Every structure is written in C-alpha cells, then in structure tokens.
Amino acid sequence: MQRILVMIRYLLHSLFTSLAGLLYVLVAVVFWLLFFDPRQGTPEAEYYVLVIGAFGVAVSFLLTLSIASRANRAVNYPLLVRLPSRVEYLTAVFVSALIAAVLLQLLVAALALFRGPALMPGQALELPPIWLAPNILAAALALHASDFVAAGWSRVYVFGVLALFLFGQGIDNTFLSGFVASLNRFFLEQGWFEVSNALSDFSNGMSNSDTNVLSRILGFIFWPFRAIVEASVNGYFTPTQALAPAILLLYATILFMLAADLFANKDIEFTE
Amino acid sequence: MVEITNVTKRFYSLTAINNVSLQIPRGGVVGLLGPNGAGKTTLLKLIAGLLNPDSGRIRPTTRYWPAIGYKPERLLFPNQLRVSQYLEIVAGLSDVTRIDAEKAVFEALARVSLLEAAGKKIKDCSKGMRQRLGLAQVLIGDPPLLLLDEPANGLDPEGQADIHRCIQELHAGGKTILMSSHQLPEVTEVCTHLVILNEGQVYYQNSMVDALTVRPHTIVHTDQDLAPLRERLQALHPDIQVEANTVILRNEAMALRREVLTAVLQAGLDVIHVAQRNVTLAEIYAEAVQ
Numbered sequence: 001m002q003r004i005l006v007m008i009r010y011l012l013h014s015l016f017t018s019l020a021g022l023l024y025v026l027v028a029v030v031f032w033l034l035f036f037d038p039r040q041g042t043p044e045a046e047y048y049v050l051v052i053g054a055f056g057v058a059v060s061f062l063l064t065l066s067i068a069s070r071a072n073r074a075v076n077y078p079l080l081v082r083l084p085s086r087v088e089y090l091t092a093v094f095v096s097a098l099i100a101a102v103l104l105q106l107l108v109a110a111l112a113l114f115r116g117p118a119l120m121p122g123q124a125l126e127l128p129p130i131w132l133a134p135n136i137l138a139a140a141l142a143l144h145a146s147d148f149v150a151a152g153w154s155r156v157y158v159f160g161v162l163a164l165f166l167f168g169q170g171i172d173n174t175f176l177s178g179f180v181a182s183l184n185r186f187f188l189e190q191g192w193f194e195v196s197n198a199l200s201d202f203s204n205g206m207s208n209s210d211t212n213v214l215s216r217i218l219g220f221i222f223w224p225f226r227a228i229v230e231a232s233v234n235g236y237f238t239p240t241q242a243l244a245p246a247i248l249l250l251y252a253t254i255l256f257m258l259a260a261d262l263f264a265n266k267d268i269e270f271t272e
Numbered sequence: 273m274v275e276i277t278n279v280t281k282r283f284y285s286l287t288a289i290n291n292v293s294l295q296i297p298r299g300g301v302v303g304l305l306g307p308n309g310a311g312k313t314t315l316l317k318l319i320a321g322l323l324n325p326d327s328g329r330i331r332p333t334t335r336y337w338p339a340i341g342y343k344p345e346r347l348l349f350p351n352q353l354r355v356s357q358y359l360e361i362v363a364g365l366s367d368v369t370r371i372d373a374e375k376a377v378f379e380a381l382a383r384v385s386l387l388e389a390a391g392k393k394i395k396d397c398s399k400g401m402r403q404r405l406g407l408a409q410v411l412i413g414d415p416p417l418l419l420l421d422e423p424a425n426g427l428d429p430e431g432q433a434d435i436h437r438c439i440q441e442l443h444a445g446g447k448t449i450l451m452s453s454h455q456l457p458e459v460t461e462v463c464t465h466l467v468i469l470n471e472g473q474v475y476y477q478n479s480m481v482d483a484l485t486v487r488p489h490t491i492v493h494t495d496q497d498l499a500p501l502r503e504r505l506q507a508l509h510p511d512i513q514v515e516a517n518t519v520i521l522r523n524e525a526m527a528l529r530r531e532v533l534t535a536v537l538q539a540g541l542d543v544i545h546v547a548q549r550n551v552t553l554a555e556i557y558a559e560a561v562q
Contacts, residue, residue, distance in 0.1 A: 005364075006361055079362065
C-alpha cells in the first residue's frame with residue numbers, strides 16, 4: 001500500500017507541476033464558465049448533476065491518458081523495477097487519474113454552486129454513485145487506449161468489440177436474418193445440409209419474430225448508462241436503476257483486470 | 273544468485289539475445305562487455321523483468337527473487353524534482369519506512385559523493401552528478417542485486433575512478449553486481465567475472481582471474497609460403513591458424529607444437545624463427561567483436 005501511495009503522490013506531483021496539469025485546471029474553469037455562467041445561475045439540479053457527471057467522465061478519460069503517458073516514460077524504469085508487481089504501478093496510474101479527475105470535478109461542482117442549484121440532501125447523497133461509477137469506467141477504458149497498457153492488437157480488440165456492441169444495438173431482425181440466410185446458402189453450396197437446414201429454420205424464425213434479439217441483448221449491456229441518465233433526470237433511483245452504478249463498476253473491474261493482465265505480461269519499452 | 277538458461281529474445285526479425293546461458297554468482301561483479309547492439313542492455317532488461325524472454329528461463333538460485341536496483345544506460349530522471357526528493361520516492365518504493373528514508377538517502381548520497389547536490393533540482397545537475405545519482409538510487413533500500421548499464425559512461429577519468437571505487441566498495445559489502453560496459457580497462461578493474469557478448473550470443477565467459485591469466489601462443493615462421501601445407505596443418509587442430517609463411521598455435525594447440533614443426537620440416541621447409549607471445553584480454557575481445 002505504501003508503494004502505491006508513493007507512486008500516486010509522485011504521478012500527481014508530476015502532472016500538476018507541469019503545463020499539462022495547469023491546462024487541465026484551466027479547462028475546468030473554462031468549462032464552468034461555459035456551462036454554469038455565474039451571471040445567469042443554474043437553478044436545475046438535474047442539469048448540474050448531468051453536466052458535471054459528463055465532465056467527470058471526459059476528464060477521467062483524458063487524465064488517465066495523460067498520467068499513463070507520463071508513467072510510460074523511461075525516467076521511471078528504476079521505479080518500476082523496485083515494485084514487486086507491475087500491477088501496483090498500474091493501480092497507481094489508475095488511482096492517480098481518478099483522484100485528479102475527481103478533484104477537477106469537485107472544483108467545477110463547487111464553483112457551479114455559486115448562484116447554482118440548491119441541492120436537497122437526498123440529491124447530494126446520490127452524487128457519488130452517479131459521478132464516480134462512470135468516472136471509474138472511463139478511466140479503466142482509457143487505460144486500454146494508452147500505449148502504456150496496449151500490447152500488440154489489444155487496443156483494436158477492445159475498442160473493436162465496443163464499436164460492435166454500439167453498432168449491434170441498431171441491428172434489427174431483417175439484417176440478422178439476411179446474414180443468417182447468406183450463411184445458409186454458403187453451407188448449402190458446400191453440401192452441409194444439416195447445418196443449412198438449421199440456419200434456414202433460425203433465419204425464418206427471426207424474420208417472423210417481432211422481437212429484435214441482438215438489439216435487445218446489446219441494449220442490456222448499455223442499459224446502466226441509460227438508467228443513470230434517467231435517474232439523474234428524475235432526481236431519484238428506482239430499485240432497479242440503483243443497480244446501474246454497480247454494473248458499471250463491474251464493467252470497470254473487467255476492463256481493469258484485462259489491463260492488468262496485459263501490462264503484467266507485456267515487454268516494457270518506455271519512451272525516452 | 274541468478275541463473276539464465278538458454279534465453280532467447282527477439283524483436284520482430286531481430287534476435288537480440290540468442291540462446292544465452294549465464295550464472296551470476298552471489299557476491300560477484302560480472303562485467304558484460306560487447307560492442308553496440310551486442311545485447312547487453314536487452315540482457316539487463318530481461319534480468320530486471322522489464323522484458324520477457326521468448327524462450328529459456330531466468331530464475332533466482334535462491335527461493336525468492338532478489339530486490340533489484342537498476343541503473344539504465346540513459347541518464348533520464350524526473351527533472352522537476354530535487355535530488356533528495358527523487359531518492360525519497362525510490363526509498364518509499366523500496367519499503368524503507370518514512371523514518372529511515374532520510375537516513376537511507378543521506379547514506380546513498382554520501383556513498384557516491386553527492387551530498388552537496390541533495391537540495392539541487394535534477395535538471396540543474398551536471399552529467400557527472402546525474403551519473404552519480406543513477407548509482408545512488410540503485411543503493412537505496414540496500415538491494416542485493418544491482419544491474420548497472422554503463423555506470424561510468426561519459427564521465428571524466430576522475431569521475432570514472434570514483435564510480436569504480438564505489439562499485440568495488442559495494443562488492444566488498446557483498447553485493448551482486450551485473451554491469452555492462454564498452455571499456456575493457458573498466459571491466460578488468462572492477463569485475464570478478466567477464467562475459468563478452470556479440471550479436472546476442474555469449475562469445476566468452478570466464479572469471480577475471482582466469483581471463484587475465486597469461487595465455488601463450490606459439491608462432492612459427494618458415495622460409496616459404498605454407499599454402500600447400502595449410503589443410504594438413506589445420507587438420508591437426510581447429511585452433512591452428514596458417515597465414516602465408518606463419519603458423520599460429522593458440523591455446524589448446526600448444527601441445528601440438530612438436531607435430532607442427534615435424535610436418536613443416538618433413539615438407540622440406542626451413543623453420544626460420546619460433547616465438548612465444550602472450551594473448552591479452554584485448555585480443556580476445558577484438559576477436560569476439562570481429
């Protein structure tokens with residue numbers, strides 16, 4: 001734990017004593033001026049929760065990239081070899097980025113309260129799960145976008161799968177049944193009649209069904225995002241929606257574990 | 273302390289380390305010598321755990337992997353920090369408690385004669401100071417295994433002597449050190465073992481005592497060209513070298529001196545001169561890098 005804390009302090013010091021760190025602070029202030037103009041005031045609590053939440057997600061992603069890029073420098077070779085596990089180093093990068101993002105988010109949040117909305121105690125208590133879970137997920141995803149963690153084609157796989165999920169949400173049964181029908185024709189030409197018959201039945205079944213199977217499955221993956229936005233707009237979580245932050249944390253855990261595995265097994269070639 | 277067995281490391285089509293086997297003895301100072309691109313830095317990075325071997329294994333001869341102090345070849349440091357701040361971070365990562373960190377930093381700086389620069393920003397340090405700082409950070413936390421990539425590179429003779437003295441003191445203190453170098457005198461001065469690498473392969477490895485032991489060669493000069501006898505002479509031993517009217521017998525071939533002389537005389541040639549000379553480490557190195 002001491003080693004991770006030392007690394008976190010070092011990484012945050014390195015960021016905030018650099019021009020990049022000052023730029024982030026400047027961006028936070030500009031964001032506040034643009035979205036929470038102190039001359040007009042912001043009476044709606046929902047706007048406050050959503051806009052600062054979105055800022056947190058964006059800044060978590062960017063800060064993770066920035067800190068990972070700093071951790072990926074050759075100056076850190078002697079530090080890395082001191083750690084018994086590379087995962088400690090990765091954890092330090094991840095937590096540093098989150099701390100920096102939350103600090104900036106709190107800065108904007110504090111500034112926005114000036115002539116901003118009056119938050120009820122209940123709304124204030126809902127802020128941590130609404131803001132933190134997406135931040136953590138954004139930081140875990142950003143690790144995969146960085147040279148620090150990416151190894152070989154890993155970046156293409158992670159973001160390719162994500163793109164497929166996003167694309168798959170809009171796919172209806174006509175597209176899918178057409179695709180299965182093409183497969184069916186291919187197997188028919190190869191003389192694989194049993195496979196072809198099974199695909200033909202599946203394709204017909206889908207054409208006659210009113211339910212978009214793929215879209216519903218993939219829609220479930222992105223449900224927590226919609227649930228959090230709905231809860232933020234409504235000002236309260238339903239019992240089902242209350243699961244959304246936990247599911248986002250589950251996604252973040254999977255992404256972090258994948259990043260840890262990649263980083264622990266890759267050849268470390270820091271930039272000079 | 274560390275055993276390297278049949279390790280190979282490739283970077284795309286380049287084989288940086290090719291089936292290398294080495295033992296780094298506990299308490300020894302092993303000098304890795306070789307030209308640029310020989311694979312010295314790659315081997316150090318493999319031992320430091322920064323790179324993974326494609327085949328073979330690197331493992332400690334004891335039960336636990338030793339804590340490692342690593343000084344990379346390039347003198348890169350976080351320039352915004354002060355010398356003591358940087359070393360305190362290294363101490364924190366080496367499980368040195370906060371209370372002991374200050375003492376550990378002081379001792380490391382004193383050992384490399386850098387105490388006067390403790391409060392200086394790293395960006396303001398000279399090359400010599402940075403080289404010393406590289407060595408100081410290695411000492412923090414008292415790791416038993418030190419990996420030093422060209423520790424005295426770019427220093428003036430006085431600075432080099434200081435670094436050599438420091439390495440000798442560390443050796444006397446029982447540290448196991450693996451250091452790379454381009455400089456034969458440096459390696460012969462401070463190392464107990466020598467490994468010559470070239471093109472990713474171990475060309476020569478020996479203890480420094482054995483490596484520096486004089487190894488005589490016999491040189492036989494004749495009155496005529498030895499081309500007609502070349503095949504016959506070389507068939508006697510692979511270490512026999514025939515050049516124009518000279519035969520060179522190296523190392524193991526020394527015992528064949530009588531047979532070589534007999535063959536030359538039987539062929540009707542006159543032996544003009546027979547001489548013995550000693551082979552130096554520099555010649556072994558030159559042969560390795562040719």
